[in-house]
Amino acid sequence: MTKTLHVAAAQIHSGGGLEDILRRLERQVISAAAVGVEVILFAECVLHGYDYDMTVESVRALAEPVTGPTCSRVVQLAQRHRINILAGFFERDGDAIYNSCLVARPDGSRAVQRKQGLTPGELNAGLTRGQVERTVFEFNGVRTAIIICADGGIEGLHDRLREQGVQHRFCPCGGGGKIQDYLRESDLQTEEGRKRYVENRPRVFVTDAILSEKECPHTGLTATNALGPVGQQTCHQGHCSIVDNNRVMRAQFPGTIVLEHQEDQMIHAALRFS
Numbered sequence: 001m002t003k004t005l006h007v008a009a010a011q012i013h014s015g016g017g018l019e020d021i022l023r024r025l026e027r028q029v030i031s032a033a034a035v036g037v038e039v040i041l042f043a044e045c046v047l048h049g050y051d052y053d054m055t056v057e058s059v060r061a062l063a064e065p066v067t068g069p070t071c072s073r074v075v076q077l078a079q080r081h082r083i084n085i086l087a088g089f090f091e092r093d094g095d096a097i098y099n100s101c102l103v104a105r106p107d108g109s110r111a112v113q114r115k116q117g118l119t120p121g122e123l124n125a126g127l128t129r130g131q132v133e134r135t136v137f138e139f140n141g142v143r144t145a146i147i148i149c150a151d152g153g154i155e156g157l158h159d160r161l162r163e164q165g166v167q168h169r170f171c172p173c174g175g176g177g178k179i180q181d182y183l184r185e186s187d188l189q190t191e192e193g194r195k196r197y198v199e200n201r202p203r204v205f206v207t208d209a210i211l212s213e214k215e216c217p218h219t220g221l222t223a224t225n226a227l228g229p230v231g232q233q234t235c236h237q238g239h240c241s242i243v244d245n246n247r248v249m250r251a252q253f254p255g256t257i258v259l260e261h262q263e264d265q266m267i268h269a270a271l272r273f274s
Contacts (some may be wrong), residue, residue, distance in 0.1 A: 001274075005142040005168065008032040008040040008268035009240035011253070013228040014049045018070065021047060025087065026077055028266050033081040037268050040085055042132050043236075044100060044115075044149050047074070047089040050174040051231035054269050056126040057233075063090040063097045066112050071102050078104040084139055086146065088172050098126040101146050101172055103137055112136065117150035134161065142167050142273050147221075149173040158217045164230040167245070167273050171223035175204060176236035179182070179229050185260040197257065204239035205254040211247040220244045220271065225255060227263050238262060242269045 007226055010032070025042060032040045034213040047070050064070055071089065078085045078148040084105055091100035091112060099115040099122060114130025115122075132154055134145040145166045149158070153170065154160075161169070187193030204225060206215075221241040227238035239255035249268035 049230035062094040113146035115148040173229040175225035177234035
């Protein structure tokens with residue numbers, strides 16, 4: 001029996017603080033709901049911002065439980081607009097802090113997937129590893145899993161997903177750099193600026209129409225990167241992509257290191273599963 005799942009990936013500028021982020025998130029949710037999207041994915045730590053210079057103090061100042069006020073506002077958006085929202089945040093659970101993805105459903109329920117493959121920076125900031133095992137989240141009868149950035153490198157991951165009957169992956173990521181390495185639009189008028197722009201573009205933008213089996217084993221994916229400046233030095237370049245189970249690139253928005261080009265964007269596609 002063929003099933004369909006209408007998915008979206010959104011990048012929103014992360015430099016304006018929590019209230020601004022929530023306003024931007026809601027605008028993308030409204031746009032997605034208007035075209036019939038059933039699940040919309042936002043970036044890793046989108047609610048709190050992913051700063052490569054995070055510290056124990058900075059993370060603990062932001063973190064909240066899944067029942068906290070920010071997560072509750074996202075759940076309210078899911079209920080109001082009848083759409084499933086996947087949004088990254090720093091989760092506090094007792095004394096532990098996790099890099100988590102909130103799953104907010106239209107029925108008001110909520111759940112999380114915690115990141116297992118923590119970076120050295122995350123470990124130095126006191127984050128706790130989540131479990132290796134992935135929770136299966138079912139949307140419209142389609143079995144999905146959330147793979148947070150470096151979790152894609154979990155040993156044996158794709159064999160586990162196959163055993164669990166997972167049909168699609170949602171992949172929220174950071175994917176930034178240092179703000180001093182970014183370009184201004186005026187830099188594109190110079191040979192050096194254009195060269196840097198061209199050299200950077202393949203970093204996240206996939207030019208292939210059909211991905212290799214190595215890049216897209218077993219299932220397709222919906223992925224999105226963080227966008228914009230966070231903290232004093234970090235800046236993310238964005239990027240969204242949707243790939244179906246035939247490994248066909250169905251929709252993609254390229255990331256950019258041009259600061260003036262960093263704008264909120266959303267892509268969407270209706271996927272079929274047999």
